[in-house]
Amino acid sequence: MRKHLKRIKSSGSADEATAYLFFLTEQDGEVVMTAADSDDPPDPEVAEKRQSIMEEFDDLMKEDIPAGIPPAQFEGGHLRIDTDPTANPPSLPVRPIPAPMLEELKNQIKKYIELGFLRPSSSPYWCPILFAQKPGGKWRMCCDYRALNNITIKDTYPLPPHDTLLEQMKEAK
Template sequence: MGLEVELEKGYGPCPVLINEKTLDATLIQLEMAEFDVILGMDWLARHSANLLCAEKKLTFKDKEGAEFSFVGTKLPHVFPEELPGLPPDRATEFVIDLIPGAAPVSKAPYRMAPTELKELKVQLQELLDKGYIRPSISPWGVPVLFVKKKDGSVRLCIDYRELNKLTIKNRYPLPQIDDLFDQLQGAKVFSKIDLRSGYHQLKIKDGDIPKTTFRTRYGHYEFLVMSFGLTNAPATFMELMNQVFHDMLDTSVIVFIDNILIYSKDKETHIMNLRAALQRLRKEKFYAKFTK
């Protein structure tokens, strides 16, 4: 006999997101802090779930009969809730090469509303706590501004436009979307991996760190990791990802900057391809979002 628990109230229907598919569940609050949620046999049966223990794979069918799966992983450290600090030293660093005769860019901070200044303090402290920025005495300096995101929150953006004008452009080619789709001919199973703050997983070359300085009402700061808004950031990260997955490209993996797509002709092959891609990320110390 198992332990019996008397329950008074359920909550629901609550949305449960699995591989970007939403399934409803009625949830009951229990004092079990070690688990976020437990989905029982009745719920699995209601959603036509099929469990393959050997493959650690759970397959569901939606209302239209289409299948989608969740594959368990032995690589939880590839999917941290937050990045574990500064990235490791890599063979590739982000560099900012300037045109001959370029002088430091020095711009005054933009004016901000009181609510923006309050948010600025919060986001600056988060970047400092993570080690991504540090106080700067560089002669360089550009202003910052906020851009509203789809969910209503705001993103801190560094106005690197003047610095970008002085930067020698990295001509590493970004792939054409049509060319990427051509590689998917015959593939039937797909998994998408989105790196967690991918740009922040690459360090800036020491000598170029002062060029990233930005100015705020609360001080001057410089980035130690690659920042959004720098003109060569997409090309540099694209080159880095191609190096990481060089032997998998166009056979089981395609990459577009920090988005990774694993594709296969059948489910059995896909499990092997997905594990190989995750193992490569672990080996190279890159981190992804588990929700993808």
């Protein structure tokens, strides 16, 4: 079985953007997933193996974001977020963005509009933006959706435990 490597660019709260590497491998007929936190102290043996795998699967880890996103509409339905009809859209103070970061904000918004990830909107809903520095000095734009999440109607059906989902996916290719 080919080893799969997936890089998740951000995880955790918006205030602490952390990168994780997830490795899915087959060992003794079972699919095993391990995670390496980018903040873990580097173990030379692990770092060497990680580098080797990243080079082997370089085609899976693109530096540039591909243009376009899946459409919001799909066959048989439309993607939507239901909110409490009695709740007003959250009204939060705008987080101050330091003057040196304004140029970064403009560049990232322009890039995401060009890629089709963002579009002009007149929605009453919005979220504060903040930046987290990535390893290497680049900046990640983060959106804080906590206020919107607080007025979102939660799904009434329970999600299966993650180990059940992984078990169901072990035969997936």
